[in-house]
Amino acid sequence: MDNYTFLSHLMCYFQGEHFGTTEATEAFFAMTRLFQSNDQTLRRMCYLTIKEMANISEDVIIVTSSLTKDMTGKEDVYRGPAIRALCRITDGTMLQAIERYMKQAIVDKVPSVSSSALVSSLHMMKISYDVVKRWINEAQEAASSDNIMVQVCLNGILEPCANCAFCRVLSYTVLGSVCSSASQCGISSVCRHESPLFDFIESCLRNKHEMVIYEAASAIIHLPNCTARELAPAVSVLQLFCSSPKPVLRYAAVRTLNKVAMKHPSAVTACNLDLENLITDSNRSIATLAITTLLKTGSESSVDRLMKQISSFVSEISDEFKVVVVQAISALCQKYPRKHSVMMTFLSNMLRDDGGFEYKRAIVDCIISIIEENPESKESGLAHLCEFIEDCEHTVLATKILHLLGKEGPRTPSPSKYIRFIFNRVVLENEAVRAAAVSALAKFGAQNENLLPSILVLLQRCMMDSDDEVRDRATFYLNVLQQRQIALNAAYIFNGLTVSVPGMEKALHQYTLEPSDKPFDMKTVPLATAPIFEQKAGNARASYNQVLGKAVSIQVAIMILDVCKQFDCTNTLNDQLLERVTVQMEPSDAYDVICCIPAPSLAYNQPGMCYTLVQMPQDDPTAVACTFSCTMKFTVRDCDPNTGVPDEDGYDDEYVLEDLEVTVSDHIQKVLKPNFAAAWEEVGDDFEKEETFALGSIKTLDEAVNNIIKFLGMQPCERSDKVPENKNSHTLYLAGVYRGGCDVLVRSRLALGDGVTMQVTVRSKEEMPVDVILASVG
Numbered sequence: 001m002d003n004y005t006f007l008s009h010l011m012c013y014f015q016g017e018h019f020g021t022t023e024a025t026e027a028f029f030a031m032t033r034l035f036q037s038n039d040q041t042l043r044r045m046c047y048l049t050i051k052e053m054a055n056i057s058e059d060v061i062i063v064t065s066s067l068t069k070d071m072t073g074k075e076d077v078y079r080g081p082a083i084r085a086l087c088r089i090t091d092g093t094m095l096q097a098i099e100r101y102m103k104q105a106i107v108d109k110v111p112s113v114s115s116s117a118l119v120s121s122l123h124m125m126k127i128s129y130d131v132v133k134r135w136i137n138e139a140q141e142a143a144s145s146d147n148i149m150v151q152v153c154l155n156g157i158l159e160p161c162a163n164c165a166f167c168r169v170l171s172y173t174v175l176g177s178v179c180s181s182a183s184q185c186g187i188s189s190v191c192r193h194e195s196p197l198f199d200f201i202e203s204c205l206r207n208k209h210e211m212v213i214y215e216a217a218s219a220i221i222h223l224p225n226c227t228a229r230e231l232a233p234a235v236s237v238l239q240l241f242c243s244s245p246k247p248v249l250r251y252a253a254v255r256t257l258n259k260v261a262m263k264h265p266s267a268v269t270a271c272n273l274d275l276e277n278l279i280t281d282s283n284r285s286i287a288t289l290a291i292t293t294l295l296k297t298g299s300e301s302s303v304d305r306l307m308k309q310i311s312s313f314v315s316e317i318s319d320e321f322k323v324v325v326v327q328a329i330s331a332l333c334q335k336y337p338r339k340h341s342v343m344m345t346f347l348s349n350m351l352r353d354d355g356g357f358e359y360k361r362a363i364v365d366c367i368i369s370i371i372e373e374n375p376e377s378k379e380s381g382l383a384h385l386c387e388f389i390e391d392c393e394h395t396v397l398a399t400k401i402l403h404l405l406g407k408e409g410p411r412t413p414s415p416s417k418y419i420r421f422i423f424n425r426v427v428l429e430n431e432a433v434r435a436a437a438v439s440a441l442a443k444f445g446a447q448n449e450n451l452l453p454s455i456l457v458l459l460q461r462c463m464m465d466s467d468d469e470v471r472d473r474a475t476f477y478l479n480v481l482q483q484r485q486i487a488l489n490a491a492y493i494f495n496g497l498t499v500s501v502p503g504m505e506k507a508l509h510q511y512t513l514e515p516s517d518k519p520f521d522m523k524t525v526p527l528a529t530a531p532i533f534e535q536k537a538g539n540a541r542a543s544y545n546q547v548l549g550k551a552v553s554i555q556v557a558i559m560i561l562d563v564c565k566q567f568d569c570t571n572t573l574n575d576q577l578l579e580r581v582t583v584q585m586e587p588s589d590a591y592d593v594i595c596c597i598p599a600p601s602l603a604y605n606q607p608g609m610c611y612t613l614v615q616m617p618q619d620d621p622t623a624v625a626c627t628f629s630c631t632m633k634f635t636v637r638d639c640d641p642n643t644g645v646p647d648e649d650g651y652d653d654e655y656v657l658e659d660l661e662v663t664v665s666d667h668i669q670k671v672l673k674p675n676f677a678a679a680w681e682e683v684g685d686d687f688e689k690e691e692t693f694a695l696g697s698i699k700t701l702d703e704a705v706n707n708i709i710k711f712l713g714m715q716p717c718e719r720s721d722k723v724p725e726n727k728n729s730h731t732l733y734l735a736g737v738y739r740g741g742c743d744v745l746v747r748s749r750l751a752l753g754d755g756v757t758m759q760v761t762v763r764s765k766e767e768m769p770v771d772v773i774l775a776s777v778g
Helices: 003-016 021-036 040-053 060-071 076-089 095-106 111-124 129-133 136-142 148-158 163-174 181-193 195-204 210-221 228-241 247-263 265-278 284-297 300-311 319-335 337-352 357-373 375-389 395-411 415-428 431-447 449-462 468-483 486-494 501-513 532-536 676-683 701-712 767-777
Strands: 545-548 552-558 562-570 576-587 592-597 599-602 607-615 626-638 651-656 660-662 668-670 689-695 729-738 742-752 756-764
Touching: 021 040, 040 076, 060 076, 060 095, 076 095, 076 111, 095 111, 095 129, 095 136, 111 129, 111 136, 111 148, 195 210, 210 228, 210 247, 228 247, 228 265, 247 265, 247 284, 265 284, 284 300, 284 319, 300 337, 319 337, 319 357, 337 357, 337 375, 357 375, 357 395, 375 395, 375 415, 395 415, 395 431, 415 431, 415 449, 431 449, 431 468, 431 486, 449 468, 468 486, 486 676, 562 576, 562 599, 576 592, 576 607, 599 607, 676 729, 676 742, 676 756, 689 767, 701 729, 701 742, 701 756, 701 767, 729 767, 742 767, 756 767
Parallel strands: none
Antiparallel strands: 545 552, 552 562, 562 607, 576 599, 576 626, 592 607, 626 651, 626 660, 668 729, 689 756, 729 742, 742 756
């Protein structure tokens, strides 16, 4: 085997096989003899082999002298590869020994040598940043080179360097250096996050090279906190590119304008005429980006025209671009809700076209969002979806639509027209879709008394299904509906279980391991939205999370009678070991601190937990709000930052944390009730109370709704957290679970006058949650 074949096989072996240290070292020493060869190709293959074997063979460092001789020699063809190989095997202790040679190589007149030194410098920054940073003067001198390869490599090393040195290079460039367009493009891209260099970037907009102009415009657009005034010059040059005869410039311009329109749609409005001309572009990628940009920046009067223009080419683009169009239409419908009929018709036509799952899912999600945001579009949207599931081949989409039909269909003026579409799924579809259809039918029967006899007949037919799940659901819902009880319908059909399924499984398993005469209590099961910490706490029902600096975070679990606070602590000091860490709490009211459990030890960057148990007031159950003063106390033992070995003696120290505030929202866990009216009737009016309040400092209904939700910490239902436009009154529905597992519902009727008047009605199966909420609001 000749030397060429040997090295070629060796290089290929590195790509897919593991090379042992012993074998690599032997092969390396055998290969070093080839340094005596005068064959240029063979020598360059040696350099490549050294780079590959640098991390797996031993004593690679012995070739340092040979590589140093090659990089300073007279053969330019060897110097560049030798520099790259030498820097690959050099560590931090050897870097200063070759520093002089590297500085000379950076300013070398041979482009291949200079670029190799610059690229190697970039890699060696990871080893010793401080040493490489000293080479910035040589890098500045290299900026005078008119070789593109050198200047592009120069940009790579300048980006991580100090700003002051970088500014010197920029000044050199601006004051008339011979930097090429490639260098200016690179410098503009590096400056994206350097606002003080905005003047330089803006000057590049007047460069004679198109790629420099585009990079400068892109850099301005990506600047953080960029204002509309600062965007104007960049948008202007991108507008000119929109009419360029070069497709690549048109694509780059419209793609960048599309990004601008996401945050600053008004800044792109001036380009609408140019963008409309691009809709008919032969490149469909450009046309798609143009139309999606117009959908973000166009006015309400242009919606009809845009929808018509999209229809002319949407069948010619790929599913990926169709999804982009659908997402833009969804955003436009939120912006102009009165145009829902036009967009709904367009989306329904897209549903009939051929396409993949992602494309169809995007359309279905868009239609569902329109239905949820605009009640006027409900019937037309449901009709389009019913038509779609007749030929839908995607199980996920079919079940999603059936769930929506079961939720929204019974509330429409003519719910009976949806029964046929749902029952057809029981007859024609697979098991998962049939089961979803049975659940949807049950919701129609539970909410519409006149449809109940027909629904019962259909459910009886479903009991003959071949699938277990379908038969079980049909049997269950049939028996519930035959009882004709609103409470049962609300608990088992409309709203269902709100607990965590894994949590319930764990609780049931624990119940079987510890036999008891007491029946299983569902209140011991954590809610579906409860954090993991609360699931461990058993009957915890609320959580509070606050980050204090970078050292301590707090989780609060509200029990039936006590408050358990878990403090997650992290030691951020590498020269100290903290021991016996506790958080002493001083309540401002009638709360009592029962005990503290310390964290035994906190090493550097290692998390630990300590706990404080506080008893709530017994004489006044409505006193749920309290502010705690927190002080973290610990014993400090100084230690060696390198070894982590602590001193024998320590000293006590403390650190004052931010105050911890517990409010009524910490005693309530959010729970979604899909059918609030049914849940309202299920709870009943045994402990219903009502009061009226004046919110004088609040001037809008939106502000009132947001403040109420934030204060009570409850889950808004029936999309009542969104106030319709031009309304002087609104009703907010909230649901939650009070500590101990008791459901609590709030109906807040708001009226706008000089201020906002609020009539609050609270229902629960126990009296205390009602009193707590009204006392807190008052």
